[in-house]
């Protein structure tokens with residue numbers, strides 16, 4: 001069958017509005033086998049690695065998937081929690097909180113977490129929302145800054161699902177929110193809260209996930225959006241230019257990536273007179289391998305070994321009240337015009353009355 005069967009429909013069923021809170025995905029265990037599955041899917045996405053397919057297939061299967069899974073599994077094991085991978089734990093919790101906060105503000109919507117790679121897949125979240133009767137769905141990626149590798153790839157997954165569905169719901173895709181005042185203020189509040197306990201820092205490093213530099217020249221707005229987020233955050237914190245740095249982490253492969261790189265920057269700071277550094281990762285809304293292992297563990301070690309004395313990692317927004325409130329504000333603006341404030345019973349009553357009338361007229 002070309003199009004999958006529609007979920008059962010009962011006349012009078014209240015239409016629902018759904019939100020998909022979409023993140024990258026993470027392995028389901030910190031083991032080489034799970035990493036091979038995860039990296040195999042992730043790194044086969046042409047949005048992530050933009051080199052000719054055949055050449056990449058040979059490198060990926062011949063080298064990378066033989067070597068990297070064991071190394072990455074050991075890194076994941078160092079941050080794994082009793083409830084699973086931090087990225088999965090936070091993303092699930094954030095979806096629940098988002099639905100709860102939206103409900104408290106009178107918006108009756110179902111929010112489901114989804115992962116671009118692994119489970120729960122974007123298609124399964126969209127199927128689940130359709131099964132609940134959702135005829136309007138907002139897709140909110142967990143990426144404030146747009147990039148082809150992340151945001152566009154999420155939209156690709158939505159579009160593949162659309163091509164298999166008979167009754168396609170109304171869809172809205174949120175492309176970016178890198179300069180949204182509520183998101184900037186949530187980040188600023190998290191830094192201020194940290195400084196209230198630890199005292200202010202003379203150097204704040206804002207570390208974003210890297211991308212191949214070529215994507216910048218090809219017109220990907222990611223680099224520009226990271227810099228705008230950083231500038232707005234610095235302004236909110238009243239930092240002068242010499243009190244913060246914008247860096248890029250998680251380099252992959254041999255191509256040139258965006259500069260400056262986080263680790264060399266951290267290593268250079270002590271010689272420039274900085275005994276203390278505070279690091280925040282504003283592009284990640286949830287702590288994950290890249291923030292916990294690469295920054296909080298490896299970054300700290302690099303800074304201390306280079307002569308630094310105090311390394312402070314400022315966690316991602318995670319389940320932070322201001323962070324979730326910012327996401328609620330972003331979602332609410334994007335849901336504008338959709339009847340989210342209609343009480344389900346009310347909607348149910350109106351829908352069944354209207355349908356009964358339609359059916360009567362049709363007979």
Ligand SMILES: C=CC1=C(C)c2cc3[nH]c(cc4nc(cc5[nH]c(cc1n2)c(C)c5CCC(=O)O)C(CCC(=O)O)=C4C)c(C)c3C=C
Pocket residue numbers: 024025026027039048049068072085087143147149150209210211212222250252283284287288289290
């Ligand atoms: C060519 C490779 C990669 C590109 C391009 C890339 C872009 C990119 N990634 C994120 C966010 C995350 N990446 C994470 C892990 C991760 N990223 C890559 C490679 C590329 N990322 C790899 C191989 C991995 C897996 C870990 C490893 O083996 O090193 C994660 C963490 C996932 C987790 O499970 O915790 C996130 C989040 C962004 C935002 C981005 C482009 C802007």
Ligand SMILES: [Fe+2]
Pocket residue numbers: 209250
């Ligand atoms: Fe990545």
Ligand SMILES: [Fe+2]
Pocket residue numbers: 250289290294
């Ligand atoms: Fe990494």
